[in-house]
Amino acid sequence: MPRVALFITCVNDALFPAAPKAVVQILERLGYDVDFPEAQTCCGQMHANSGYKQDAATLASAFETVFGDYDAIVTPSGSCAAMARDQYPHLIGSDIGDHVYELSEFLIDVAGVEDVGARFPHTVTYHPTCHGTRALGLGDKPMRLLRAVEDIELVDLPAADQCCGFGGTFALKNSEVSSAMLADKCRNAAATGAEYLAAADNSCLTHIGGGISRLQHTAGAAERRGPRPIHYAEILASTA
Amino acid sequence: MSAEPSFVPAASLIPADAPFPKAAKVALGMPQLRKNLAHATGTIRAKRAAVAGELDDWEALRDAAAAIKADVQHRLPELAVEFERNATAAGAHVHWARDAKEANEIAARLVREAGADDVVKVKSMATQEIELNEHFEAVGLKAYETDLAELIVQLAEDKPSHILVPAIHYNRTQIREIFDQKMGDAPAGLTDEPAALAEAARLHLRRRFLSAKVAVSGANFAVAETGSLVVVESEGNGRMCLTMPETLISIVGIEKLLPRFTDLEVFMQLLPRSSTGERMNPYTSVWTGSRGGDGPKDVHVILLDNGRTNVLADEVGRQALSCIRCSACLNVCPVYERTGGHAYGHVYPGPIGAILAPQLEPGRHDDLPYASSLCGACYEVCPVKINIPEVLVHLRQQGPHQAGEQAAMRAATAVMARPRLWRAALRGARLGSMPWRRKGFMRRLPWPGSRWTVSRDLPVPPKEDFRDWWKERGR
Amino acid sequence: MTARSTAREEILARMRQALDGAGAAPGSPRAYRRLLDAGTDITAMLIDRLVDYKANVHHGLAAIGAALGGAQRVVVPADLPADWRIGGAEFVPDTGLSTADLDGMDAVLTGCAAAVAVSGTIMLDTGAAQGRRAITLVPDHHVVVVRREQIVGHLAEALPMLDPTAPQTWISGPSATSDIELQRVEGVHGPRRLDVVLLDD
Ligand code: SF4
Numbered sequence: 014m015p016r017v018a019l020f021i022t023c024v025n026d027a028l029f030p031a032a033p034k035a036v037v038q039i040l041e042r043l044g045y046d047v048d049f050p051e052a053q054t055c056c057g058q059m060h061a062n063s064g065y066k067q068d069a070a071t072l073a074s075a076f077e078t079v080f081g082d083y084d085a086i087v088t089p090s091g092s093c094a095a096m097a098r099d100q101y102p103h104l105i106g107s108d109i110g111d112h113v114y115e116l117s118e119f120l121i122d123v124a125g126v127e128d129v130g131a132r133f134p135h136t137v138t139y140h141p142t143c144h145g146t147r148a149l150g151l152g153d154k155p156m157r158l159l160r161a162v163e164d165i166e167l168v169d170l171p172a173a174d175q176c177c178g179f180g181g182t183f184a185l186k187n188s189e190v191s192s193a194m195l196a197d198k199c200r201n202a203a204a205t206g207a208e209y210l211a212a213a214d215n216s217c218l219t220h221i222g223g224g225i226s227r228l229q230h231t232a233g234a235a236e237r238r239g240p241r242p243i244h245y246a247e248i249l250a251s252t253a
Numbered sequence: 254m255s256a257e258p259s260f261v262p263a264a265s266l267i268p269a270d271a272p273f274p275k276a277a278k279v280a281l282g283m284p285q286l287r288k289n290l291a292h293a294t295g296t297i298r299a300k301r302a303a304v305a306g307e308l309d310d311w312e313a314l315r316d317a318a319a320a321i322k323a324d325v326q327h328r329l330p331e332l333a334v335e336f337e338r339n340a341t342a343a344g345a346h347v348h349w350a351r352d353a354k355e356a357n358e359i360a361a362r363l364v365r366e367a368g369a370d371d372v373v374k375v376k377s378m379a380t381q382e383i384e385l386n387e388h389f390e391a392v393g394l395k396a397y398e399t400d401l402a403e404l405i406v407q408l409a410e411d412k413p414s415h416i417l418v419p420a421i422h423y424n425r426t427q428i429r430e431i432f433d434q435k436m437g438d439a440p441a442g443l444t445d446e447p448a449a450l451a452e453a454a455r456l457h458l459r460r461r462f463l464s465a466k467v468a469v470s471g472a473n474f475a476v477a478e479t480g481s482l483v484v485v486e487s488e489g490n491g492r493m494c495l496t497m498p499e500t501l502i503s504i505v506g507i508e509k510l511l512p513r514f515t516d517l518e519v520f521m522q523l524l525p526r527s528s529t530g531e532r533m534n535p536y537t538s539v540w541t542g543s544r545g546g547d548g549p550k551d552v553h554v555i556l557l558d559n560g561r562t563n564v565l566a567d568e569v570g571r572q573a574l575s576c577i578r579c580s581a582c583l584n585v586c587p588v589y590e591r592t593g594g595h596a597y598g599h600v601y602p603g604p605i606g607a608i609l610a611p612q613l614e615p616g617r618h619d620d621l622p623y624a625s626s627l628c629g630a631c632y633e634v635c636p637v638k639i640n641i642p643e644v645l646v647h648l649r650q651q652g653p654h655q656a657g658e659q660a661a662m663r664a665a666t667a668v669m670a671r672p673r674l675w676r677a678a679l680r681g682a683r684l685g686s687m688p689w690r691r692k693g694f695m696r697r698l699p700w701p702g703s704r705w706t707v708s709r710d711l712p713v714p715p716k717e718d719f720r721d722w723w724k725e726r727g728r
Numbered sequence: 729m730t731a732r733s734t735a736r737e738e739i740l741a742r743m744r745q746a747l748d749g750a751g752a753a754p755g756s757p758r759a760y761r762r763l764l765d766a767g768t769d770i771t772a773m774l775i776d777r778l779v780d781y782k783a784n785v786h787h788g789l790a791a792i793g794a795a796l797g798g799a800q801r802v803v804v805p806a807d808l809p810a811d812w813r814i815g816g817a818e819f820v821p822d823t824g825l826s827t828a829d830l831d832g833m834d835a836v837l838t839g840c841a842a843a844v845a846v847s848g849t850i851m852l853d854t855g856a857a858q859g860r861r862a863i864t865l866v867p868d869h870h871v872v873v874v875r876r877e878q879i880v881g882h883l884a885e886a887l888p889m890l891d892p893t894a895p896q897t898w899i900s901g902p903s904a905t906s907d908i909e910l911q912r913v914e915g916v917h918g919p920r921r922l923d924v925v926l927l928d929d
Contacts, residue, residue: 021719023669027679028712030719049723052672060662062627064649068666075670147629176587180626185704187624189278192708193591223709226694297910313760320756327753330743343893349735401916402907418907425908447913451905455916462917463827479892489865489903489918496861497827507739514892518884519760532777533847533900536918541893546824547860548895558739566746
């Protein structure tokens with residue numbers, strides 16, 4: 014049975030167990046044997062992108078030590094996969110990134126499936142995250158997987174390709190600009206009327222979800238003012 | 254009594270020397286500015302995408318352009334000398350300027366030698382960069398901007414906020430007011446129809462064009478093989494300046510060189526489609542030295558360094574010298590769209606400014622590489638394929654870091670590099686956030702977390718994490 | 729040393745130092761198009777693109793008179809073919825006319841060096857029947873005659889047809905600006921009216 018390693022990412026490790034659980038469920042359903050190397054921590058993206066090259070290199074080397082023996086490393090994060098692929102070569106001279114797959118890449122390019130046998134009877138809108146779409150070039154892969162889900166109703170997100178304003182420490186350093194970008198994203202998400210807003214990165218979803226939750230609080234509204242954030246892996250894992 | 258102007262020069266409100274986040278905050282609080290920017294950038298984005306999409310070899314053109322520019326950078330000394338030789342042979346006078354001061358002084362001397370005390374100007378980023386107009390003013394010369402947007406900005410006593418359309422932050426109503434109040438000879442009953450505004454500019458500048466003795470321009474390209482300069486424009490003000498006066502002074506950054514005339518077949522497809530979203534701009538002028546009986550007799554070229562060789566020295570950063578100033582990266586940038594150009598505090602705003610300004614003036618503008626969410630929209634549209642996010646990250650890695658942040662990063666690395674410490678930290682975070690567990694999120698954190706919670710709630714770590722779940726499954 | 733040669737030597741030295749160890753220049757991939765697909769009707773495309781950018785298009789020598797509209801005084805290059813001087817206007821050959829003279833002209837009639845279909849671009853290089861640059865700039869109305877064999881599909885085909893060191897003007901539609909709200913509007917400093925007369929051979 015083919016073996017794959019799971020890299021859950023530090024964000025999911027700390028905050029969002031549902032996404033990596035979902036990845037395990039999907040891969041096992043497709044007959045893969047999933048390994049979770051427990052020594053994994055972080056890919057070093059925040060350090061690299063905030064200007065801390067040495068620290069990023071330390072974490073990149075640790076990543077390589079933990080995952081070096083696997084042919085396929087699957088992760089539910091477009092930006093962490095992009096980090097390994099784009100930055101590890103010049104950071105630590107490693108091409109391990111070629112073996113790191115964002116979930117949809119693994120499912121479509123390696124496993125060769127679009128229909129993973131999921132059912133999700135809800136309205137969903139999809140935000141293509143910047144690093145997944147532009148740095149990694151995921152194209153419409155996550156959407157192809159979602160379109161194959163039974164009973165799902167997909168609604169277009171207006172100005173979908175616009176950044177939500179997260180950008181790691183950008184959200185802190187340029188909090189006002191980031192908030193202005195977020196406000197537009199939240200407005201567009203709410204305008205879809207969808208129950209869920211799906212994406213391929215929980216960091217962006219933390220940002221958008223945090224914005225929607227705040228808007229709702231500020232408005233003092235009883236009913237929800239926007240979709241619930243959900244990692245698209247959770248939709249693919251669902252058989253409800 | 255004249256009406257109180259409802260336009261206020263935006264540059265007078267947005268502090269140019271303030272760090273980007275601060276200046277951006279001011280700009281974000283200007284609703285009309287944001288509306289104008291969103292409207293203009295939205296319009297141009299759609300046009301650019303449509304005309305770029307017409308060419309099925311767009312990506313091949315971008316690859317070729319990036320490679321030609323990389324080649325130029327590698328052979329810059331040789332090409333600069335080749336250009337000088339060919340331009341000189343064709344009757345041009347080639348000058349070299351190490352910095353802004355030297356370029357300005359040469360230009361001012363040439364104007365005086367031509368017996369003039371004013372010049373007409375073609376829009377040029379290089380002359381803005383060296384603050385030529387300000388220098389001329391200081392030495393008793395006057396430079397008249399002739400590009401419509403530059404004219405608007407000059408009349409409004411404002412500063413440019415965009416590299417292609419310096420008055421992008423004004424809408425037609427504001428432009429009408431500026432003309433009405435500042436032009437002096439604006440037609441009575443001027444409306445805010447763009448065609449009427451263009452007509453007013455035509456009338457205002459016509460006499461000046463036909464009588465000017467000296468013109469100052471930049472150049473979009475300088476062809477080494479022929480010694481030719483190329484100016485790309487729309488209105489015909491460029492043609493006027495390049496054709497009618499007796500003396501022409503062109504200030505050209507050394508990175509504008511192209512090896513061959515036929516390289517224009519690449520760049521003249523990419524530039525108009527990327528900048529104004531046109532298949533071709535209305536007018537392109539090419540000239541080589543001076544030609545008896547046609548155009549200026551005295552043709553001068555000032556080759557400008559002004560920090561460019563600094564940029565050239567950085568292996569990763571030098572790709573910024575490939576920029577053809579199309580402004581596509583500004584137009585798609587979500588940060589630029591919301592703040593406009595003034596907040597960047599440099600003549601080159603937006604994504605290209607964020608990588609160019611700190612390299613042209615090392616030690617200044619260290620905040621600009623952080624004025625980006627690294628979303629990558631700029632790289633996607635850049636016709637010469639400058640990997641702007643890569644350079645942004647590279648510059649962040651060169652720059653100084655704030656001590657507190659550095660300590661926090663170091664601490665995070667120390668924990669994350671040791672799996673046991675990392676797991677302990679995760680457990681600690683779960684315990685520490687217990688009080689918020691029922692609520693499910695945190696709404697108010699102390700600094701620096703407050704920078705997050707100003708507009709966003711933060712989720713609380715779950716009761717059971719992935720590792721617990723994994724263990725329970727008995728693996 | 730003069731200031732000029734000092735600056736020159738210093739900038740060149742800075743460049744060389746900056747490039748120290750930079751290695752050889754990378755190759756230039758040129759996988760882009762130089763031709764349109766075979767069978768493309770380039771005349772139809774040229775017309776389409778000209779009209780799209782608000783130029784008027786006419787056919788045949790006889791149409792020159794109409795293209796000139798009501799122009800009374802029309803400046804022409806001294807070498808303009810005699811049989812192009814059609815219509816009731818007074819044709820004034822440019823024998824070094826002053827700027828004021830040019831400003832008094834209603835129109836200018838010239839030929840061109842090449843026309844590019846894909847972008848609707850007319851190219852002038854001051855060669856035969858084109859005259860110097862000022863005559864196609866100062867009058868407010870430019871009528872340009874394009875012969876069939878001057879039309880090419882692609883920019884890459886047109887560049888070799890130009891004299892690279894002669895003053896060139898590439899014209900795509902009448903004068904325009906996008907400086908107000910990034911919308912293109914026609915008519916600023918260059919000729920505000922552009923009429924193109926296509927000749928069959
Ligand atoms: S960096 Fe690229 S997109 Fe931006 S102005 Fe320069 S050439 Fe255009």
